[in-house]
Amino acid sequence: MDSVKHKLIKFRNSKAFTPLLALIFLFIFNFFYIDGFFQIEIKDGRLFGYLIDILNRGAPLMIIAIGMTLVIATEGIDLSVGAVVAIAGAVAASLIGGEMQITPAGEIVYETVTTVPVAVLAALVVAAVFGMWNGFLVSSLKIPAIVATLILMVAGRGVAQLITKGQIITIYYEPYFVIGQGYLLGIPVAIFIVAAVLLIVGLLMRKTALGLFIESIGSNDVASRYIGIKEKQIKFIVYIFSAICAAIAGLIITSNVKAADANNAGLWMELDAILSVVMGGNSLQGGKFSIVSSVIGALVVQTLTTTVYAAGITPEVNLVIKGFVVLIIVILKSDIFKEKLNLLVQRGDRV
């Protein structure tokens, strides 16, 4: 008995507790107010339903949140992820290229330039270079992360627009669509990508000392330096990693809508990502972190969006409702509230 109770208390104090609770509450609401919310059918050999939509549409945010978690764990922040989404999408789309032409004979032909691996690799490399820029500013020049990454947040969208020449580039090359709208065993490919990123990062963080180093830097970077942790290098690396995550998200988004829109791709996504990380119980002061909690936080954000659409709420109040739910979650996870809750539970025990 005691061990079960002990585990429950441990779970209640874990980072995943609040976002999971929020997710469950949203699901309960949806169960009553949205017809067929939990229904999953198989249509043309694909899983189909609201839950699949949430995972599929939430994939880019989940991946960005993973990268953001590591940056925040070092007591940093990366405001440039939305812009990097746009840059990566623009690079990939302009490399694959594509224009619809009508030949004099009246035939419709599509033009493409490079193959998928080349475009994907180029997008990731370009993003990594921008990540290095962020990492350099933060780790070597000691510029506060919020300022350092703000530069790319503003300039990056301009870079993306330069690449696309201010146009929306439409992609016509079928194989590229696999990333964002393909299915494997009836499940969207994007979900597999999230799982892969989560698995790789999880292993790296928990099976090697890297996770511990990151937490140590976030808790006290001076002390970490004195005990011999290469603080500079690790900070440099987390920004590169965050940018690569953003690039993967950018590839999924451009593949999904078959277009690179430099103005709008990933717009305000940095804020959703930070929100996911914070809802996941991770402190902005750095230190101990949980990637899984951030991913659940991202799922809460996406579920909220899908709920608002599915429930037919008028667009004028969308953001108000979202803000209200976030407020409740943040209050629930505040230390003061937790203390009160613990007191209440203890009192209950005594009776």
Added chain:
Amino acid sequence: MVIFLMFSGLFATVAAQDKIVLGFSQVGAESEWRTANTESIKNAVANDPRIELKFSDAQQKQQNQIKAIRSFIAQGVDVISFSPVVQTGWTTVLEEAKAAGIPVVLTDRKVDSDESLYVTLVGSDFVEEGRKAGAWLAQAMNGQANIVELQGTVGSAPAIDRKAGFEQIIQHFPNLKIIRTQSGDFTRSKGKEVMESFLKAEGENIDALFSHNDDMAIGAIQAIEEYGLKPGEDIKIVSIDGVRGAFEAMIQGKLNCTVECNPLLGPQLVEIVKGVVDGKEFPKYIPVKENIYVQSQAKEVFSERKY
């Protein structure tokens, strides 16, 4: 140096004496639409021997635009024209132009100043665009359809006006009903995401889609295809703007109709400028000539589309 400048200035005025000098201050180059708008004005002037253009780009800043207008006044141009960046704060500079006796023609956007301070405004009528979309849909569906609507960015003028215009028409048809409406922020990805949830909620119930711009419609088309329905057949689609992507979709039979939001107002502006100098009277608002395109015209018009 100063003398040289004065000379060249004098020379320029002498050379341009028999020409109408038009000072035009553009907002900037923030979108394809705007670029097409600028090109149209430059081309129209270049093709007209009577007019000479002094062009200035304000890079989205009101102070730049005011500076440009003041310099036009100082240079003594014949007509000043501009697309105001914002609606407010123009009264002083417009009064200066009036005091200098230079008529002002606004393009594309309104100002919150007294009507007597400018000759006319030539621009798109978003309400009329919404009406055209409504009228086309009412006729195509024989006055009977369950409609879903993808709105533009909440609170933006085109979203408010296009919605209002569309509703003005369909309210006359009791069997045309908007069953779902949501904002897709004028983007492809949001258009797709919102359409997905419309389809989950209403499914085959949806007969028609009205999208406030082409990009959201293009996103929605993908959602409809992934759902397993045929866009353009199972669900009729009408959208607004008339960008290239919309014509591509129409050629493929996936979009039924696009209502043009025309940036190519150069030729009309040139006519107005000449009219102003010749002392003609104009109404305070002149709508841009805007067409409506359906599938059958798409292939033919495609190669002529500039934006």
